[in-house]
Amino acid sequence: MTIGAGNDKKAPHYIAIEGPIGVGKTSLTRRLAETFNYELLLEKSDDNPFLDRFYKDKRQHALATQLYFLLQRAQQLQEIRQNDLFQPVRVADFLMEKDQLFARQTLDPDEFDLYLNVYNRLTLDAPLPDLVIYLQAPTEILLDRIQNRGIEAEQHIERSYLDLLNQAYTEFFHYFDRTSLLIVNSSEIDLVSNDSDYQQLVDYILTMPSGTNYFNPRATLL
Numbered sequence: 001m002t003i004g005a006g007n008d009k010k011a012p013h014y015i016a017i018e019g020p021i022g023v024g025k026t027s028l029t030r031r032l033a034e035t036f037n038y039e040l041l042l043e044k045s046d047d048n049p050f051l052d053r054f055y056k057d058k059r060q061h062a063l064a065t066q067l068y069f070l071l072q073r074a075q076q077l078q079e080i081r082q083n084d085l086f087q088p089v090r091v092a093d094f095l096m097e098k099d100q101l102f103a104r105q106t107l108d109p110d111e112f113d114l115y116l117n118v119y120n121r122l123t124l125d126a127p128l129p130d131l132v133i134y135l136q137a138p139t140e141i142l143l144d145r146i147q148n149r150g151i152e153a154e155q156h157i158e159r160s161y162l163d164l165l166n167q168a169y170t171e172f173f174h175y176f177d178r179t180s181l182l183i184v185n186s187s188e189i190d191l192v193s194n195d196s197d198y199q200q201l202v203d204y205i206l207t208m209p210s211g212t213n214y215f216n217p218r219a220t221l222l
Helices: 026-037 052-058 058-083 098-106 109-122 140-150 152-156 159-174 196-205
Strands: 015-019 038-040 090-092 130-134 179-183 211-217
Touching: 015 026, 026 038, 026 090, 026 130, 026 196, 052 058, 052 152, 058 098, 058 109, 098 109, 098 159, 109 196, 130 159, 140 159, 179 196, 196 211
Parallel strands: 015 090, 015 130, 038 090, 130 179, 179 211
Antiparallel strands: none
16 A cells, blocks of 8 residues: 555644444544554444443433543543644544534433533543544445444444434534545445555545545446
């Protein structure tokens, strides 16, 4: 794998990958970390003791699930601030501002007010990525990918929930302008197993201008 062949632009120091469940953000995060030799910052979904119960009964377990993730992410970002002098480059599979997106979909008004109170106390001065990569895919493709990767808890995810998340992500990133944004249509490309598809993305990251950009390539043959 080559990095930016033919140009001398450096990759962003802090990249965050976002997108709905099943879109492949963690796999892409791992691959970019290896390519750029970056520190890896991952959302620790397996550590959340409420997540399995949430997928089976969203109404009963939404608040506990959301608050656990919020506290976990705040701790990770606090560690970033403490280590900035020593780890200046990193790639993460979550964006802190996204946390509210999930909360709005799952919490009732009183729960959301409580969540916001905690959120506002925890996320002051959260470091902002230099680049956010938003991976898009239709709900049908997300469902196929979730089924194929075979994580037991995720098999309880309903299509209606994924539809709501997809709509929420689309709206969120339509207005997002806090840093450079790359919107990637991942429907027909394989950024994990297809080296050519992945190389196209890496080259684009190294040459893209600031602001909002779109990456919508055709799939290449393996």
